[in-house]
Amino acid sequence: MAISLLIAILAMTLFGPVLSKYDVAKQNAADRLLLPSKTHIMGTDRFGRDIFVRLLQGGRITISSAVTALILAVCIGIILGMIMGAYENKIIDIVLLRVMDVLLAFPFIVLAMLVVTFIGTGMKNLVLCIVIVYWIPFARVTRKIVCTEKQSVLYEAELLLGKRPWKIIVQAILPKIIQIVLVQSTFELASIILSLSALSFLGLGIKPPSPEWGSMLSDGRAHFLMYPHLIAGPGLAVVILVFTINLLGEGLRDYFDPYQKVELID
Amino acid sequence: MIKKVVGKTISSIITIILASMIVFGVVRFIPGDPVKIIIGSVGELSSKDSDLYNQKVNSLREEYKLDEPVVIQYVAWAKRAVSLDFGKSMKTRRDVKDELAERLPATVMLSVAGIIIEFVLGLIIGMLSAAYYDKLLDKILRLICVVLISIPGFVVGLMSIYYFGVINKVYSISVGSTAGKLWLPAMVLGLVGAPKIARYIRANILEELGKGYIVAEIARGYPKWKIVKNAFANSIPIIITYLLYSFTTLIGGAVVIENVFSWPGLGAYALESVLNHDYPAIQAYVCITVLMIVVINYINELIEIFESCRR
Numbered sequence: 001m002a003i004s005l006l007i008a009i010l011a012m013t014l015f016g017p018v019l020s021k022y023d024v025a026k027q028n029a030a031d032r033l034l035l036p037s038k039t040h041i042m043g044t045d046r047f048g049r050d051i052f053v054r055l056l057q058g059g060r061i062t063i064s065s066a067v068t069a070l071i072l073a074v075c076i077g078i079i080l081g082m083i084m085g086a087y088e089n090k091i092i093d094i095v096l097l098r099v100m101d102v103l104l105a106f107p108f109i110v111l112a113m114l115v116v117t118f119i120g121t122g123m124k125n126l127v128l129c130i131v132i133v134y135w136i137p138f139a140r141v142t143r144k145i146v147c148t149e150k151q152s153v154l155y156e157a158e159l160l161l162g163k164r165p166w167k168i169i170v171q172a173i174l175p176k177i178i179q180i181v182l183v184q185s186t187f188e189l190a191s192i193i194l195s196l197s198a199l200s201f202l203g204l205g206i207k208p209p210s211p212e213w214g215s216m217l218s219d220g221r222a223h224f225l226m227y228p229h230l231i232a233g234p235g236l237a238v239v240i241l242v243f244t245i246n247l248l249g250e251g252l253r254d255y256f257d258p259y260q261k262v263e264l265i266d
Numbered sequence: 267m268i269k270k271v272v273g274k275t276i277s278s279i280i281t282i283i284l285a286s287m288i289v290f291g292v293v294r295f296i297p298g299d300p301v302k303i304i305i306g307s308v309g310e311l312s313s314k315d316s317d318l319y320n321q322k323v324n325s326l327r328e329e330y331k332l333d334e335p336v337v338i339q340y341v342a343w344a345k346r347a348v349s350l351d352f353g354k355s356m357k358t359r360r361d362v363k364d365e366l367a368e369r370l371p372a373t374v375m376l377s378v379a380g381i382i383i384e385f386v387l388g389l390i391i392g393m394l395s396a397a398y399y400d401k402l403l404d405k406i407l408r409l410i411c412v413v414l415i416s417i418p419g420f421v422v423g424l425m426s427i428y429y430f431g432v433i434n435k436v437y438s439i440s441v442g443s444t445a446g447k448l449w450l451p452a453m454v455l456g457l458v459g460a461p462k463i464a465r466y467i468r469a470n471i472l473e474e475l476g477k478g479y480i481v482a483e484i485a486r487g488y489p490k491w492k493i494v495k496n497a498f499a500n501s502i503p504i505i506i507t508y509l510l511y512s513f514t515t516l517i518g519g520a521v522v523i524e525n526v527f528s529w530p531g532l533g534a535y536a537l538e539s540v541l542n543h544d545y546p547a548i549q550a551y552v553c554i555t556v557l558m559i560v561v562i563n564y565i566n567e568l569i570e571i572f573e574s575c576r577r
Contacts (some may be wrong), residue, residue, distance in 0.1 A: 101281050
């Protein structure tokens with residue numbers, strides 16, 4: 001069920017803006033702040049733009065930047081995690097652990113504010129913020145798996161057969177890592193989308209003219225007491241997307257290991 | 267044990283020092299002359315060639331030791347930071363320390379109320395969920411938790427403002443932080459955090475329920491609620507650790523909620539400072555949150571060490 005919902009959302013965001021007769025950015029003063037009706041399914045915003053079309057367009061931006069951030073974070077996390085696991089208790093491991101500790105000492109939003117202070121607002125910078133924080137859980141899990149697997153008989157046997165440690169890690173341990181990280185990454189994706197929209201809502205993300213769910217919400221704030229549909233649409237969109245991804249994660253977790261709990265670091 | 271405690275102490279201190287270096291570095295290496303950034307666009311100093319301007323630049327250069335190596339600059343900054351002197355806000359020209367102190371009570375009020383609600387809700391849901399493990403109630407509660415986790419805090423906040431403020435008119439929508447207005451933001455903060463605590467408590471009680479002494483209690487014919495109560499009592503230390511940990515996540519969440527409710531706390535102040543490029547204020551806020559988090563984590567680690575030694 002979760003998968004079909006997700007496919008539906010993706011298809012809508014991909015094809016929706018192309019098929020619609022309304023323009024994303026064109027302002028139309030006559031149709032300002034219309035309530036939901038047949039012509040505008042979710043009504044219009046304060047510039048007379050159709051909210052539904054903007055939602056679909058915004059979905060593209062939100063989803064694509066969240067997925068980009070996730071892929072980068074997973075790659076960095078797995079690679080650094082494997083390095084840390086391979087050189088357990090060596091200098092590089094200790095240094096990276098220390099880096100993690102320091103980064104974890106900042107609450108995510110505070111770190112994001114710091115990064116924005118340094119390099120300015122914008123979607124690319126937000127993705128960077130997210131990558132800086134979200135590689136940590138992946139690296140931790142990977143490191144833990146490598147460290148445990150190194151104790152196993154299989155590893156010792158391969159070592160005795162004269163294989164290089166790195167080869168064993170990539171050939172034998174990496175598949176296990178990917179399986180666990182896959183489940184973890186769905187939950188992290190949900191949390192990334194939440195963080196992204198929260199940051200854009202606070203005004204740290206992309207600037208209003210281009211549609212993004214968080215910034216649409218903060219844009220609608222000025223008038224929402226009179227026109228609640230301004231926040232109902234984008235709010236609902238975030239909730240549905242994140243809920244779907246979370247369901248998918250629960251499903252994947254049950255599928256891959258029905259008995260064991262995957263450790264998640266929030 | 268003492269060795270472990272000392273180790274943790276040292277590593278916490280190192281973390282604080284490294285984090286403060288980042289905080290210092292971010293502002294120090296912003297492109298542009300730091301002195302000109304600090305002076306900013308203050309009225310009387312706007313003409314850049316005036317004697318007054320040059321005088322001010324030179325005196326600030328002296329004060330921040332900008333002609334010395336970066337390390338010495340950092341040490342000078344850190345020395346002042348330790349005595350909570352983060353300089354003057356670039357926007358209001360007042361001491362950042364005073365501004366933060368003004369905002370602190372609102373934030374403390376909100377987070378304490380929020381965490382109490384969060385914890386009570388999480389406890390009830392988690393205990394019920396564990397007691398009725400795999401029954402209908404458990405499944406419903408778990409679904410509710412997934413739904414709650416999927417809703418961003420600011421959406422809950424905006425919806426609740428609309429519902430309680432516009433439809434029911436029981437919440438007055440205005441700027442300010444009076445105790446009478448506390449209940450709504452605190453409730454939202456609690457609602458957003460509760461599912462995570464509920465899940466955690468459920469998992470821990472279930473783990474505890476799998477242990478041998480529980481089997482013995484079942485064999486003795488104890489009533490169900492008593493068994494769950496005993497299992498809960500034994501997982502209290504872990505739950506306290508988590509409670510402290512959730513304070514750290516609350517700091518981030520509070521930034522958003524304070525913004526939604528126009529609650530004049532530290533989080534809202536920090537956001538304003540970021541949007542105004544008010545560097546001393548940002549430095550001060552980040553330093554204080556980092557310090558709080560490191561201290562909380564340190565306490566948590568101490569609890570863990572004591573627990574592991576007791577067993």
